[in-house]
Amino acid sequence: MKKSYLYIIYLLIVVGMVQLYSSCSESKGEGKSDAQSTEVKADSAVVAVDTTKIPHDKFGDAIKYGRELMLHTAYYIGPNGVNGKYLGNKMNCTNCHQDAGTKPYSLNLVTAFRHYPSYRAREGKVLSLAERINNCIMHPHLGRPLPLDCREMIGIMSYLKWLSDSANVTKATKGLKNVEIELPDTAASSTAGAVLYANDCARCHGTSGQGEMRLDNSTYKYPPLWGMKAYQPGSSMHRIVKMAQWLVSNMPYDKATHDKPFLTSAQALDLAAFINDDKIHQRPFVKEYQYPNPEEKAIDYDRGPFKDPFTEQQHKYGPYKPIADYWKGRGVEPTY
Numbered sequence: 348m349k350k351s352y353l354y355i356i357y358l359l360i361v362v363g364m365v366q367l368y369s370s371c372s373e374s375k376g377e378g379k380s381d382a383q384s385t386e387v388k389a390d391s392a393v394v395a396v397d398t399t400k401i402p403h404d405k406f407g408d409a410i411k412y413g414r415e416l417m418l419h420t421a422y423y424i425g426p427n428g429v430n431g432k433y434l435g436n437k438m439n440c441t442n443c444h445q446d447a448g449t450k451p452y453s454l455n456l457v458t459a460f461r462h463y464p465s466y467r468a469r470e471g472k473v474l475s476l477a478e479r480i481n482n483c484i485m486h487p488h489l490g491r492p493l494p495l496d497c498r499e500m501i502g503i504m505s506y507l508k509w510l511s512d513s514a515n516v517t518k519a520t521k522g523l524k525n526v527e528i529e530l531p532d533t534a535a536s537s538t539a540g541a542v543l544y545a546n547d548c549a550r551c552h553g554t555s556g557q558g559e560m561r562l563d564n565s566t567y568k569y570p571p572l573w574g575m576k577a578y579q580p581g582s583s584m585h586r587i588v589k590m591a592q593w594l595v596s597n598m599p600y601d602k603a604t605h606d607k608p609f610l611t612s613a614q615a616l617d618l619a620a621f622i623n624d625d626k627i628h629q630r631p632f633v634k635e636y637q638y639p640n641p642e643e644k645a646i647d648y649d650r651g652p653f654k655d656p657f658t659e660q661q662h663k664y665g666p667y668k669p670i671a672d673y674w675k676g677r678g679v680e681p682t683y
């Protein structure tokens with residue numbers, strides 16, 4: 348009895364705070380505020396964030412704006428953005444880094460702040476966190492980089508700093524990385540993926556993969572998976588293993604959870620192969636050359652030259668194990 352009483356008081360406080368926060372941000376013209384503050388999961392082994400603890404000061408304002416930007420990226424800085432026109436499409440960071448980067452096993456960003464500056468093989472140099480954020484602005488969002496001192500970059504950086512400082516993360520904490528999948532001995536098949544897509548994905552993302560716009564045309568209800576308004580081939584989502592790792596715990600949106608996946612590893616790989624098959628689907632053109640050192644390429648990166656005897660076809664669709672074994676045999680830990 349006593350417990351449920353306390354719980355009701357707790358709920359009232361949370362609801363009160365959410366309302367307070369929405370009205371504050373509305374008065375600043377930031378009406379798209381997020382009322383769905385992430386609940387703290389009972390399972391403390393999985394990474395959890397309590398957004399009601401964001402401080403009520405200037406730094407807190409920057410953190411909140413950063414979180415808003417991740418949830419409503421297109422509204423603020425999309426092609427018709429109210430605070431700047433930086434993105435080339437109307438996708439939002441949260442389409443991939445779900446719940447503004449806090450959802451476990453969904454390209455989680457809770458500790459991203461701690462990973463930078465860091466060497467990154469794709470660019471062949473040490474990147475700052477701001478440069479890494481701009482990579483996602485330029486690749487999946489087809490945009491132009493945010494200036495380092497603009498309110499938006501300061502907001503996203505502040506939010507990621509706060510996430511990293513406030514999360515109680517230990518070595519045992521789960522959900523910071525995507526789930527690992529089993530790599531079969533056969534190549535992923537876009538033909539099999541097309542059938543799965545029609546059955547399990549088209550009802551939201553559409554038979555033409557173009558997703559569905561919201562009625563106000565500001566952003567998507569269901570984001571596009573290919574076409575000229577989707578992420579470009581230089582994005583990591585274009586790699587089949589990388590996407591499959593994300594799909595198993597996150598899609599279909601209304602059916603999959605990390606502890607109860609809907610797709611098997613093989614199905615997720617087939618779907619990723621279909622979505623990312625450039626012979627079937629169009630994507631924005633990229634001219635820049637990535638991975639300046641070919642021996643550092645991720646196994647599932649599909650563009651040569653390669654420093655191993657495997658074809659572009661096999662790098663893209665697998666089977667991946669022989670490639671991984673080749674590199675392990677040379678003392679190099681393979682990356683996906």
Ligand code: HEC
Pocket residue numbers: 417420438439440441442443444454456458459460462479480483484487488503578582583584589
């Ligand atoms: C289409 C999906 C997609 C969208 C949209 C997207 N990202 Fe990413 N992002 C990724 C993937 C995939 C990775 C991981 C790449 C890897 O593992 O090498 C990533 C990595 C990152 C990282 C590095 C994390 C780390 O710990 O190294 C940051 C920071 C980041 N994204 C921020 C953003 C921000 C901010 C936005 C919105 C402006 C955004 N992303 C939009 C797919 C996306």
Ligand code: HEC
Pocket residue numbers: 441442443445446544547548549550551552568569570571572578584594598599600601610618
């Ligand atoms: C019930 C609707 C629904 C279904 C069914 C569904 N999705 Fe999604 N999907 C979404 C939503 C909504 C998002 C954006 C998530 C967010 O913003 O939190 C998304 C995001 C994605 C993304 C990342 C963003 C992008 O556009 O690149 C991929 C990839 C994806 N879905 C693939 C799939 C695949 C593959 C299937 C079938 C197995 C599937 N989805 C089924 C609703 C759905």
